[in-house]
Amino acid sequence: MTLKQRVYQLVDELPEDSPLLAEVAETLRLNQGIGEALDDVREGRTFEAGEFTKRIEDRWPRKTTA
Numbered sequence: 001m002t003l004k005q006r007v008y009q010l011v012d013e014l015p016e017d018s019p020l021l022a023e024v025a026e027t028l029r030l031n032q033g034i035g036e037a038l039d040d041v042r043e044g045r046t047f048e049a050g051e052f053t054k055r056i057e058d059r060w061p062r063k064t065t066a
Helices: 003-013 019-042 049-059
Strands: none
Touching: none
């Protein structure tokens, strides 16, 4: 039995409400997000921290007290 087949079998045997299954799903979601972020870096779809701060402050200015 290959590793891939064994993993399928183990996941298949887990109940739908298994905390382990939820953890696996969260890990997969996190890994996908990291992969997308790395793609953004490779493709130059990033900006410096200062630019980020400026964009946030432009979009949501701080409220001043009267």
